[in-house]
Amino acid sequence: MEHEEIRRLARLMEELGLAELELEDETSRVKLVRAVAGAAGRPAPGAIAPREAGGGSDPADAEDEIPPGLGAIRSPMVGTFWRAPSPDAPPFVSPGDVVEPGAVLGLVEAMKTMNEVVAETSGRIVSVRPENGAPVEYGTVLFLVEPVG
């Protein structure tokens, strides 16, 4: 089974809150087990859910904390985050800016491939999380957005 496929399954498990997944086809068999706090799964990325009292809190959770009422725009890939189209250009967006769907918010670069991070809905930029030029992971929160309209 391709590495990529396993990643995809792992993401699916997280999304659906599954603790265990076993899959078999002609060529391979894979069993994925995920540590889940308590009986319920972790909320899907970006979802807003109440925290369990006394629930475990690892550093990734703290970083992923999305204040109630805000949406998170996450990195689609591992790479380098750029706030501006070039080093001497102004940033695409700054906190306070209201953006329309389709607006370019930033770039994530991997292997000289420029991925435009585009707003899917209209909203007000509340914060830009990573520093310009910082390495980001798949799913790293790039922007916090307050829905408008």
Next chain:
Amino acid sequence: MTRDPVLSALAGGDWRSGEALAADLGVTRAAVWKSIERLRRDGYEIEAEAGRGYRLVRATERLLPAEIARHFRPRRLAGAIVHRDEVDSTNRLAIELAREGAPEGTAVVAERQTAGRGRLGRTWESPARLNLYLSVILRPELSPVEVPRLTLAAAVAVADAIAATTGLRPEIKWPNDVLLGGRKACGILTELEAEAERVRFVVVGIGVNLNALPDDFPPELRAKATSLAMEIGRPVDRAAFAGALLGALDEVYGEMLRGGFAAVRERYEAWHGLPGRVVSVEGGPRLEGVVRGIDDEGALLVETADGVRRVLSGEVTLRSTYPAS
């Protein structure tokens, strides 16, 4: 892209009378005359003489789609070729066309770019009618995470096309610079637009220095840049090169969609010039070490004092031109 039938009839370089052309092609003599006029406007040099007819003296020097199509038999990338004498950036235009729904394989070529784009706002030197400035729209069924590997596949296509048309042995410098004799002959800028899990489109922009001579480069680039013509000592047929490149891109793209990057990796490594060399990486995780190759995801493997590290982004600089032990 069909070629003008009058042009095809004249391609042999012999005199053909207007009457014979009209009869052979089943059109009126006025239609033949119109075609001749259009071809001349497109830059074909056609001689006309009373009693003898027409003769093609020289094909156009413009990179017209019909000329490229003579050297390219599309499989997957069977889109239109859009030609511009001048454009700000072929990538910019391709992105605009992709947003308007242009199908996979649509290619944009220009004789000249007034604002040729490089990485992070850098410019790509794009003098008129000398080189190739090409952007291709792809709509792959890939997750955004997999797309950067396409830019490595594009470098393989460029290296293949250079080798096939000139016999030169290019070298790829990870991720996607193509060098001749250690100097840069090609730059690739891939841009994609995606949702979280779905790619809307990818534009692969490829600039290849074909017929530029030292004086065509700004002074600060002369030591670092080269062209195919400078390396082989004669001009390159731009349309033939463009066709060869599109063909190679079509092939390597199909291979990658069928078998993932793993299917392309061996071809990449055949051209890769970094393995065994000492490099430093900046603009991502900062590190220094000896390149050990790439992995099945296209990441550069660098052996540092702390073990082998995977590099996915950043600028790689050669620290030494000698192979490290």
